[in-house]
Amino acid sequence: MEFGWEESQLDYRRRVKQAVDELLPEDWDETYVPESYASDLQIEFSREFCAKLAERGLLVPHWPAEYGGTDSPDWNHFILGEEMKAAGEPRGPQYMNVNWIGPSLMKYGTEEQREQHVKGISSGKVIWCQGFSEPNAGTDLAALRTRAERDGDYYVVNGSKIWTSYARKADWCFLLVRTGPGRKDITILLVPMNTPGISVTSFPGLIKDGHLNEVFFTDVRVPVENRVGEEGQAWEIVTYALSFERVGVPRYHTGLDALDLAVEHLKADGRWDDPVIQSRAGMLVAQFEAARMMTYLVVDQRVKGMPPSTDANLSRVVALQAVTDMKDFLAEFVPDCLAGGNHLLEDYYRINIPAGITGGTNEIQLDLVAQRGLGLPKGRS
Amino acid sequence: MDFQLSEDQRALVSALQGILADHNELPQSERFSFFWHDADLQAQLEQSGFLDAARDIGPLEAALVTYECAKNVAATDTIGRGLVAPLACPGLVFEGPVALVKEADLGRAIRNLPIAQTLLVECAEDVRVLRLDPGKILPVKSIYGFPYGRLADAPDLSAAEHVPGAAATMRQWWRVGLAAEIAGASAAAIDFTIDYVKQRNVFGRPVGSFQTVQHRLVQRHGHALAGYYLAMRAAWSGNPVDADIAASQTQMGIKELLFDLHQFNGGMGVTTEHQLHFWTYRVRALQAETGGTHAAGLDIAANRWSQTAKPSAASQLSMAGS
Numbered sequence: 001m002e003f004g005w006e007e008s009q010l011d012y013r014r015r016v017k018q019a020v021d022e023l024l025p026e027d028w029d030e031t032y033v034p035e036s037y038a039s040d041l042q043i044e045f046s047r048e049f050c051a052k053l054a055e056r057g058l059l060v061p062h063w064p065a066e067y068g069g070t071d072s073p074d075w076n077h078f079i080l081g082e083e084m085k086a087a088g089e090p091r092g093p094q095y096m097n098v099n100w101i102g103p104s105l106m107k108y109g110t111e112e113q114r115e116q117h118v119k120g121i122s123s124g125k126v127i128w129c130q131g132f133s134e135p136n137a138g139t140d141l142a143a144l145r146t147r148a149e150r151d152g153d154y155y156v157v158n159g160s161k162i163w164t165s166y167a168r169k170a171d172w173c174f175l176l177v178r179t180g181p182g183r184k185d186i187t188i189l190l191v192p193m194n195t196p197g198i199s200v201t202s203f204p205g206l207i208k209d210g211h212l213n214e215v216f217f218t219d220v221r222v223p224v225e226n227r228v229g230e231e232g233q234a235w236e237i238v239t240y241a242l243s244f245e246r247v248g249v250p251r252y253h254t255g256l257d258a259l260d261l262a263v264e265h266l267k268a269d270g271r272w273d274d275p276v277i278q279s280r281a282g283m284l285v286a287q288f289e290a291a292r293m294m295t296y297l298v299v300d301q302r303v304k305g306m307p308p309s310t311d312a313n314l315s316r317v318v319a320l321q322a323v324t325d326m327k328d329f330l331a332e333f334v335p336d337c338l339a340g341g342n343h344l345l346e347d348y349y350r351i352n353i354p355a356g357i358t359g360g361t362n363e364i365q366l367d368l369v370a371q372r373g374l375g376l377p378k379g380r381s
Numbered sequence: 382m383d384f385q386l387s388e389d390q391r392a393l394v395s396a397l398q399g400i401l402a403d404h405n406e407l408p409q410s411e412r413f414s415f416f417w418h419d420a421d422l423q424a425q426l427e428q429s430g431f432l433d434a435a436r437d438i439g440p441l442e443a444a445l446v447t448y449e450c451a452k453n454v455a456a457t458d459t460i461g462r463g464l465v466a467p468l469a470c471p472g473l474v475f476e477g478p479v480a481l482v483k484e485a486d487l488g489r490a491i492r493n494l495p496i497a498q499t500l501l502v503e504c505a506e507d508v509r510v511l512r513l514d515p516g517k518i519l520p521v522k523s524i525y526g527f528p529y530g531r532l533a534d535a536p537d538l539s540a541a542e543h544v545p546g547a548a549a550t551m552r553q554w555w556r557v558g559l560a561a562e563i564a565g566a567s568a569a570a571i572d573f574t575i576d577y578v579k580q581r582n583v584f585g586r587p588v589g590s591f592q593t594v595q596h597r598l599v600q601r602h603g604h605a606l607a608g609y610y611l612a613m614r615a616a617w618s619g620n621p622v623d624a625d626i627a628a629s630q631t632q633m634g635i636k637e638l639l640f641d642l643h644q645f646n647g648g649m650g651v652t653t654e655h656q657l658h659f660w661t662y663r664v665r666a667l668q669a670e671t672g673g674t675h676a677a678g679l680d681i682a683a684n685r686w687s688q689t690a691k692p693s694a695a696s697q698l699s700m701a702g703s
Contacts, residue, residue, distance in 0.1 A: 001390060001441065002383050003614045009382075075382065263686045272686070275679060282678030285685060286629040290607035297610060300384040311606075318603045363596070370595035374575055374602065377590040 012076050016058060016083040023052050024090060034343040036351060037089040038210030043127055043169040046092030050124030053091070060098055060122045067106065067114075068122030074303045082250045086257055088347075093166040097121040097128050101174055104241040108229045113190065117172070129193070131161040131175035131215060132238075138163075139361050141176065141186075141238075146217060148177035148189060155179075155189060155227070157197075157220040167193070167200045167213040176238070179231045186234040190226045197221070206353050242360070250295060251319040251355070252288040255326050258348040259284055262334050265342055277333050284329055287322035294318045310373030313365040320362055323355045384610065386445075393434070393442055394449055400425055401453045413653050415662065416526045418496055419455035423478060426450070432463040440468060440554070444561045444616035448609060451565025454659045456527050458493045460558030466501060469508055469551035470544045475499055481555055481670075484509075487532065490521040492666060494530035502538060503548045510542035526663035552671055553621045559667045560612035560627035567605035567631075567638055570660035571598065574642045581647075588645060597641045604634040622684045629677035635668045 005013075025032070035041045053059040054068065062077035063069025081099075084091050091098070102121045105113055120126040137144040146159025157177055167173070170193045179187040191198070197220035205212040229237055263281060266272040294315035301309065327349055330337055337345035356362040370376045386394060404422040411417040426432050426446075435443035447459040461479030477498030482491045484504045494500065495518055500511040521529040575598060578589030588594055608631040615623035639661050642650070649655040671677065 001386050001613060001617070003617050005382065260686075263682075267686075278682040278686075279675040279678035281686070282625075282681030282683075283629050283633055283674060285681050286611075286626045286633070286674075286678065289626045290604070290611060290630045293610035293614065294603070294607050296382060297384045300382055304385070314599065314603045314606065317600060318607050321600070321604075366596040366599045367592070369599040369602070374595075374598060375579075376575065376595050376598070377579065377587050379586070379590040379592055379595075 009075055009079060012061075012072075013079050013083065015056075016080055019053060019056055019058055020083060020087045020090070023049055024087065028088065028090070029344065032090075033088040033347060036208030036210055036347060037092045038165045038208065040169055040210065042090070042092045043166055043210070046090065046094050047125050047127070049090045049092075050094045052124070054122060054124040059091075059094075059124050060102065063102065063122065064106075067102070067118045074299060078250070078299050082253045085250050085254045093127055093129070093170070094121075094124065096130065097126065100241040101128050104237055105228065107240060108233070108237050110225070112225065113228065117190065126172065127166060127170045128172050128174055129164050129167045129170035129213075129215075131164060131173045131191070133163045134160060135162050135214075138357075139364055142183040144176060144178060144186065146175075146177050148179050148187060148222070150179075150224075151221075153224050154221045155224065157189070157191070157217045157222055159217050161215045161217075162213075163211065164200075164213045164215045165211040167215050168202060168210065173215070176234055182232075184235055185232050187231045188228040188234045188237055189222050190228060191220065191222050195220050195222065207350050208347065250292075251323050251352075252291040252295065254348065255288045255291075255322055256285065258345060259288070259326065259329075261342070261344055261348075262330060262337070265334055265337070265345065271333070280329055280333070284322065284326055287325060291315070291319035291322045310369040313360075313368045314373065316359075316365050317362060317369065320356050323352050327352060389438075390442060390445060393431075393438070394445055396429075397431055397446060397449050400429065400431075401449060404455055405453050407454055407656060407659075415522075415524050415653065415658070416528055417455050417659065418528050419453075419457065420496070422453075422455055423457045423496070426457060426459065427462070427477070432459060433467070435464055435467040436471070440464070440557070440619060441613060441616040443467075444557055444612055447558050447561040448565040448612065451562040451663070452569040454569075454656055456659070456663060458496060460555070460562060461493060461497070461499075461501065464558040464561075465551055465554045466499065468554045469501065469547045470510060473510060473542065473544070480513075481551070484538070487536065490523065490529040490531050492525075492527045492529060492670075494518055494532070495520045495528040500532075500536075501551060502536075502541070503551050504538060506546055506548050508544040508547040508551050509538045510544065511536050511538075512542075523666075524658075524662055525666035526659050526661075527666050549621065553624045556624040556628035556671050556677065557612060557615045559670050560608060560615065560624075560631040563631040563635070563664050563667050564605055564608040564612050566660040566663045567601070567634070568609065570638070570642050570657060570664070571602050571605060573657055573660065574598065574645050577649075578645050588647075594645055597637075598645070601634070601638050601641055604630075604638070608634065622681065625677045625680045625684070628671060629674045629681060632668055632674035632677065635664055639665060 032042055050059055057070055060069045061072040062074050065071055102118050105118050134144050148155040148157045173191045173193055175189045175191045176186055177189055179185050197218045199216045200213050202213050298312045298315050330349055371378055404419050431446050434446050443464045446463055450457050450459045458478035461481050462475055465481055466475045466479040478493055478496045479499045480491050480493040480497035481501050484502055498513055500513055502509040517533040518530045519533050521531050523529045578594055579587055581588045611627040611630050615627040642661055646657050650657045
């Protein structure tokens, strides 16, 4: 057991930081960050930024060389994620491409799909959205109703998706559709977002703009060759895909950055001398460091090729507690940050409002750890 | 970065667990006790060299010893003799348990004092080392899961051995040790409770099948596991800020741990025969040591955001990576 970085990892982090410094515009913090990484502005910028990252070999470091990667260890991928989050996620929605859409297509896609999409993703110029949730099917994905009916060499898709971040600007949708009556008769289609019959509406919400979209599909014709895997194979593929996402985003990194910013704000406001505030801030550091430990534990398991465990779910539980307490800290001690006082802190707060919901609710994580990790008995259904 | 034990560390832990397993059954005579100090186990730990791990192998291995011993139902001193004394006072020789105290607390009940042969006193910047006379220690009754005692007379610190400038090191390793103790005892108490709620039925089903019980147990488990790694990281890095972080995190989870575990063990959990209290009231005893979570939080804040700190104060964390 040891907790140090290797020199090559430190060097990699330095290269990423240098790239961020060189590639972000001077008004990044003032103009782009307040818009959120799901905004049209940042999504468009991500095409330029990720293409340049790709040119430097920094976009998909953990991917095989044949798909534009450098076969470097998973730790580098994670270091990249930390530094990107710390910078305000200039990859925009493309973090999703790199983390799980690409790897899923490498495993389950046809040769043509891999050639087109995996290489497209590694070029840094393609925007994807994820068509999973529906108005009546969020955590309970098996309840989804969007249907795809076979018509010769096409599927005809009807239905709607909701909470579809990035949909306004996406080129492609990784879409879950029902192809049969059973709970598990769900199939994945890759759908160009400019296909006739697709419309997107957006609505305002507590989190920043760009996340709250609804996508309507009316007689949308999708070629059969755009199906990933077989009909009814979506569960297996999604489970595989989300195993790449199971660590989640490095919330400790953004949390500690926001905390530093909050302390700066408190100092400027003449309120930092209060020992109550100081101890609460120090305790938050401890909580974020706890989240860091749990996340690194899971990355270490993944790097070593250990079988997936519920430690990944547990790491999300620990991180969420820290994030929740951080939001509470801001509301109690820096309340003006939600009233025009500091847009970066407001951005941190608002983007984390759904932290316990996105990517699998906290309650689902708790259920999984309880029953699969701790071996507690299932309750009555 | 490697979160798994090395081969040598696994061998150390395995050998230790073998000894602990022989001392994990509560004797009938201790069924009504608030704590059980196993003097035979304490002697074995000393004779087998486990308490010399800090000097002979390294601080991380010493912290592992503390963590593993904290999981046992019997209370032993590993933090003082195995971790703090050898690292804060490297030039001195210690035999037998070592109790720890701040100078301001010399008049209060002190953890492990009735079994200790030495008392380390944190005095301003320095450490004073009192070799104890067992006849001058008054046992104190307590529901805490450790032996407590009081000094019969105020000690003459000026006559005690003196380790100048060692107070900060003493506090640092004290925090590492208490974090390891809390993490270990918490893990054991959670495991004990999981076994209990799987077997105990209410309303025709196991207590552990209720979602509210499951969710809270997972949260306690997550907190304890993270605390274990924070403690081990602090032992590995030797960085005082990491020690402050480990102590603050482990101490801040105690309220929820005690409430939930005692809730889930119900009425049984308030009897001394039900072993839960041996771990939970050891953890409770550690809640205030070295000032508690708020004092550690203040130290973290002072290090990270003091006016004199470097611009990138985060770099003071051993894993900040910058």
